[in-house]
Structure formats: C-alpha cells, structure tokens
Amino acid sequence: xxxxxxxxxxxxxxxxxxxxxxxxxxxxxxxxxxxxxxxxxxxxxxxxxxxxxxxxxxxxxxxxxxxxxxxxxxxxxxxxxxxxxxxxxxxxxxxxxxxxxxxxxxxxxxxxxxxxxxxxxxxxxxxxxxxxxxxxxxxxxxxxxxxxxxxxxxxxxxxxxxxxxxxxxxxxxxxxxxxxxxx
Numbered sequence: 001x002x003x004x005x006x007x008x009x010x011x012x013x014x015x016x017x018x019x020x021x022x023x024x025x026x027x028x029x030x031x032x033x034x035x036x037x038x039x040x041x042x043x044x045x046x047x048x049x050x051x052x053x054x055x056x057x058x059x060x061x062x063x064x065x066x067x068x069x070x071x072x073x074x075x076x077x078x079x080x081x082x083x084x085x086x087x088x089x090x091x092x093x094x095x096x097x098x099x100x101x102x103x104x105x106x107x108x109x110x111x112x113x114x115x116x117x118x119x120x121x122x123x124x125x126x127x128x129x130x131x132x133x134x135x136x137x138x139x140x141x142x143x144x145x146x147x148x149x150x151x152x153x154x155x156x157x158x159x160x161x162x163x164x165x166x167x168x169x170x171x172x173x174x175x176x177x178x179x180x181x182x183x
Contacts, residue, residue: 001051006130007079010049014041015075018068018096029068034094034108037076038062042090042112045078049088050116050126057087060146061110068107072096081111081136082143086123088114089143111146 014037022033039056046054068074074096082089094108118124131137166172170180 002127004128004130005049006132007136008132010045011079012041012044013075013077015073018070018072018074020070023070031064038092041076041078045080045090046088046114049080053117054114056112057115058113064108066105066107068096072098081139083126083129085125086116088126
C-alpha cells in the first residue's frame with residue numbers, strides 16, 4: 001500500500017436518474033433515497049483511497065437545501081477531504097439537473113466519516129492524503145476545524161445535559177409547544 005494517495009485518486013461521481021419509485025407522497029424524492037446514494041458514494045471514495053472495506057461512522061451537515069424532483073439527474077461528487085490514522089472524511093456535493101431545461105441546482109453538501117477495516121473487521125491504517133490544489137488544502141484544514149468544533153459541541157452538550165432536571169426546572173419548558181402530563 002502506498003504511503004500517500006492524491007485526492008484525485010479517489011474522487012468519485014455517482015449520477016442517477018430520479019424515478020417515480022423514489023418519490024414520496026408529495027412527489028419529491030425521499031430524503032432517505034438521497035442519503036442512501038450519499039452513503040454509496042462516500043463508501044466508493046473512502047474504500048478507493050483506503051484500498052479496503054470502509055464503514056460509515058457519522059454523517060454531518062445533511063441539510064436538504066432544495067427538493068429533488070422525479071425526472072432529474074442527481075450527481076453526487078465525493079472526495080476524501082481528510083484522513084486520520086484509520087478514518088477518512090469524505091465531502092459530498094449533491095446537484096440535481098433538470099435535463100429538459102438544463103437547470104442545475106445545488107441540493108446538499110455533507111460530510112461522511114468513514115473508518116477503514118481489515119479482513120478481520122478491525123480498524124486499519126489508511127494512506128496519507130496528498131493535497132494537490134489549494135482547495136484540497138483548504139478542505140483538509142476545514143475538516144480539522146470541523147472535528148474540533150464537533151468535539152467542543154459534544155463536550156458542551158454533555159455538560160448541559162448532565163445538569164438538566166425537568167422535575168426541578170419545569171419552567172425551562174415555559175413558552176414551548178408542550179405540556180407535562182406526568183407531574
């Protein structure tokens with residue numbers, strides 16, 4: 001296995017036509033269908049870089065900015081933005097194209113954290129990432145910051161959650177659209 005692989009080595013684009021079977025009752029494409037496609041393209045990019053099986057550990061930033069319609073071509077562009085020892089952060093940009101009008105819309109950008117596994121299912125070391133462009137370097141640095149912010153949020157939320165006691169502070173729910181039926 002090489003010590004480093006360039007970002008371009010594992011860059012992957014998956015394009016799929018959105019068919020009526022993918023639609024929800026509102027006539028738009030199910031978010032779950034799009035998430036499944038995102039997971040596939042994240043796996044493809046991560047496993048190509050790692051040279052081994054990879055599993056999804058977490059998904060960040062899944063905000064559906066615009067609906068996807070039946071008949072549109074959805075393209076999911078994935079690249080490895082960051083690597084740790086056994087983990088990889090895959091950035092995914094999702095666009096939808098109306099082939100009749102030529103209109104292209106950005107529907108989502110998200111990040112999948114993947115972990116490489118060996119043949120026994122244990123985490124395994126991945127090659128380093130060769131940054132080929134200033135954008136590659138920016139994405140790598142953003143991934144470091146994203147990880148730092150995620151850890152800070154997790155710590156702060158755990159701290160706040162440990163101090164929440166509804167029985168002692170029911171006023172925290174004042175003004176919310178709920179009522180306590182058990183006190």
